[in-house]
Amino acid sequence: MSVSRTLLALLEPGPRHGYDLKRAYDEQFAHGKQLAYGQVYSTLSRLLRNGLVEEAGVEHGAGPDRKRYTITDAGVTDVETWLRTAENPEPYLQNTLYTKVVLALLSGRSAHDVLDTQRSAHLAVMRDLTRRKADGDLADQLICDHALFHLEADLRWLELTAARLDALAEVVRS
Amino acid sequence: MTEPLLAGRDLHKSFGPTEALRGADVAVRAGEVLAVMGPSGSGKSTLLHCLAGIVRPDSGSIRYQGRDLVEMSDGERSALRRTDFGFVFQFGQLVPELTCLENVALPLRLGGAKRKPAEARARQWLERLEVGDLGDRRPGDVSGGQGQRVAVARALVSDPKVVFADEPTGALDSLNGEKVMRLLTDAARGAGAAVVLVTHEPRVAAHSDREIVVRDGRVKDLELAA
Numbered sequence: 501m502s503v504s505r506t507l508l509a510l511l512e513p514g515p516r517h518g519y520d521l522k523r524a525y526d527e528q529f530a531h532g533k534q535l536a537y538g539q540v541y542s543t544l545s546r547l548l549r550n551g552l553v554e555e556a557g558v559e560h561g562a563g564p565d566r567k568r569y570t571i572t573d574a575g576v577t578d579v580e581t582w583l584r585t586a587e588n589p590e591p592y593l594q595n596t597l598y599t600k601v602v603l604a605l606l607s608g609r610s611a612h613d614v615l616d617t618q619r620s621a622h623l624a625v626m627r628d629l630t631r632r633k634a635d636g637d638l639a640d641q642l643i644c645d646h647a648l649f650h651l652e653a654d655l656r657w658l659e660l661t662a663a664r665l666d667a668l669a670e671v672v673r674s
Numbered sequence: 675m676t677e678p679l680l681a682g683r684d685l686h687k688s689f690g691p692t693e694a695l696r697g698a699d700v701a702v703r704a705g706e707v708l709a710v711m712g713p714s715g716s717g718k719s720t721l722l723h724c725l726a727g728i729v730r731p732d733s734g735s736i737r738y739q740g741r742d743l744v745e746m747s748d749g750e751r752s753a754l755r756r757t758d759f760g761f762v763f764q765f766g767q768l769v770p771e772l773t774c775l776e777n778v779a780l781p782l783r784l785g786g787a788k789r790k791p792a793e794a795r796a797r798q799w800l801e802r803l804e805v806g807d808l809g810d811r812r813p814g815d816v817s818g819g820q821g822q823r824v825a826v827a828r829a830l831v832s833d834p835k836v837v838f839a840d841e842p843t844g845a846l847d848s849l850n851g852e853k854v855m856r857l858l859t860d861a862a863r864g865a866g867a868a869v870v871l872v873t874h875e876p877r878v879a880a881h882s883d884r885e886i887v888v889r890d891g892r893v894k895d896l897e898l899a900a
Binding site for chain 2: 612616619620622623626627629630634648649651652655656659662663
């Protein structure tokens with residue numbers, strides 16, 4: 501995910517200082533992996549350099565003074581273009597698991613074991629996500645569902661491959 | 675490892691020339707949700723039917739609380755299914771002529787309970803499965819998801835030690851399937867019942883505590899293999 505564009509888009513409703521921006525990001529998108537302050541400030545410097553944000557005064561408070569940032573017209577255009585552009589569907593053609601299956605078959609090891617170990621690892625993650633969904637709000641549920649559907653797609657491939665291992669063995673050994 | 679609640683050892687079962695089970699081993703611990711996965715035709719439903727005492731294996735043993743189901747008479751196995759086991763299947767397990775409440779009360783009535791207390795308990799279970807308002811309706815008048823919740827209530831009403839669920843969400847859409855799985859596993863865990871869950875869907879299996887894989891009539895249990 502583009503952290504830089506996400507931070508830029510979070511500035512669209514109005515100016516914010518770095519801490520506020522980090523908090524807004526973490527609230528919506530962190531899901532257990534919060535953004536480091538360093539990354540927020542380095543991203544803001546880059547956006548500033550590229551003319552996508554500009555400084556909007558300094559906030560004086562009890563702590564240190566804090567710079568506020570606002571999005572520029574070029575920044576708004578950049579966000580608009582990004583939201584309208586489709587993400588590249590990843591073709592996953594260089595698949596490590598497929599490579600492992602083929603190598604297992606070529607070396608006379610059990611390809612079923614490779615697939616079973618992977619199924620178990622996938623299901624362990626899916627169990628965690630399922631538990632998290634049960635305790636979470638709608639945002640959590642949707643984020644977890646996205647991950648669950650992707651993991652499920654891997655598992656469907658894995659079952660299909662398990663069912664075709666004999667045929668694959670003939671192909672790779674011929 | 676603690677003694678399993680239910681354990682099948684070296685189970686063989688053929689239907690005519692087709693070998694459905696070819697030396698399957700499986701252990702179910704008290705209170706756990708065990709997913710039984712595997713491709714179509716791998717033998718996972720046959721395994722469930724053997725463990726539940728519905729089908730008698732050609733050979734092997736099925737130990738449950740110190741007894742071997744294989745050695746029991748049909749009558750004994752039938753009584754055990756009524757008192758200790760609950761069942762949820764994909765389709766059609768509710769009696770269409772009875773109301774949902776009567777369906778849920780049925781296992782208790784068959785066990786000799788009087789109508790009023792049986793129905794009072796059935797009502798509690800319908801409420802727990804969030805379908806308390808459907809008691810007077812017949813299965814034909816409720817949606818698929820609601821029908822499965824009624825079936826889960828019926829499976830749990832007699833405080834079974836094991837619930838056998840064969841593709842319980844196979845006929846439901848994602849959201850309804852998810853809801854049924856959550857209610858089934860929450861209710862079973864709350865009641866301390868083990869669940870043997872046959873499914874080929876990974877997202878359904880993700881509601882389990884662990885999984886085994888049935889392939890060509892044999893079982894792979896990564897925990898036992900480790």
